[in-house]
Amino acid sequence: MRVPRAALEQLLAKYAQMLAMRIAHASGEEEGGQVRRRMAELAARFPGALREMDELELAEIRRRIEVVEGVLYEHREVEAWMEAMALFHAMARGALSAKRWLRGRKTIDAAVERAFAEGVPWLPFPEDARAWTGHLARLAAPPRGRVTDLVFARVAESLGTTEAAARRLVFGVSRRERQGNGTLR
Numbered sequence: 001m002r003v004p005r006a007a008l009e010q011l012l013a014k015y016a017q018m019l020a021m022r023i024a025h026a027s028g029e030e031e032g033g034q035v036r037r038r039m040a041e042l043a044a045r046f047p048g049a050l051r052e053m054d055e056l057e058l059a060e061i062r063r064r065i066e067v068v069e070g071v072l073y074e075h076r077e078v079e080a081w082m083e084a085m086a087l088f089h090a091m092a093r094g095a096l097s098a099k100r101w102l103r104g105r106k107t108i109d110a111a112v113e114r115a116f117a118e119g120v121p122w123l124p125f126p127e128d129a130r131a132w133t134g135h136l137a138r139l140a141a142p143p144r145g146r147v148t149d150l151v152f153a154r155v156a157e158s159l160g161t162t163e164a165a166a167r168r169l170v171f172g173v174s175r176r177e178r179q180g181n182g183t184l185r
Contacts, residue, residue, distance in 0.1 A: 003078050007086035012068045014046045018053045019061045044124075047092035051171065079157075084169035087158055091151045094128030098139055099147060101129070108137040 021101060025028040042049050056064075072077035101116060101123060102108075117138055123129045132139055135154075142150040149163075157167040 003083050003086050005072070007090070008068055008072050008078075008082065010015075010089070011082060011085060012065065012072065014059055015050055015065045015068065016041070017042060018049065018056075019058070019065065022053065022058060022061065045093070046089050047096060048088060048170065055171070063152070081169045084155060084159060084166055086157045088151065088166075088170045090156050091131065093125040094131045095139060095147050095151050097123045097125050097129040098132040098136065102136065102140055106140050108140050112136060118158045 002145055006082075008178075015020055017038070021030070021035070021042075025035075039050060053061075067076070067079060068082065070084065098116065101119065106114065113133065113136055117130075117133050120126050120130050120133070131154075135150075139147065143153070152163045152166050156163045157171070159166060159169075161169075
């Protein structure tokens, strides 16, 4: 498994920010306007992070910080979830950026693909958006109308696994699965 150092540093920053926000919330020291701004910034940089922040226990957030630090500073092995999470964030950022660029277009032809390719450098997260060149038609009409389903399909393909396995790597066991197993926290 190979995850670029910059992606690992971003994961570390994400979990550190999530931990700080959760601690501030628990202590009652957060300010309403600042909280909304920080949450919006976190969600833009790391799609899915707000779900993680809601669902992960503080101990798990701390564990993830420790494990990512171990990879960055102690040369430990990258864990599968790190690769999946980094891919998910990049694919989701790119998909959301490309979807906004499409502005509701449902018909994608060669001219639209060319215009997108030419406009990528000016989009938010251009490298992530570039990954959607050649996939705009699927993005314009994603499976079940959900961009996330398409993102997980691409993550699974990149990892050589199933969509269900990719989802578990990114978000852990789903709430539905925990309820079905009687293990909902």
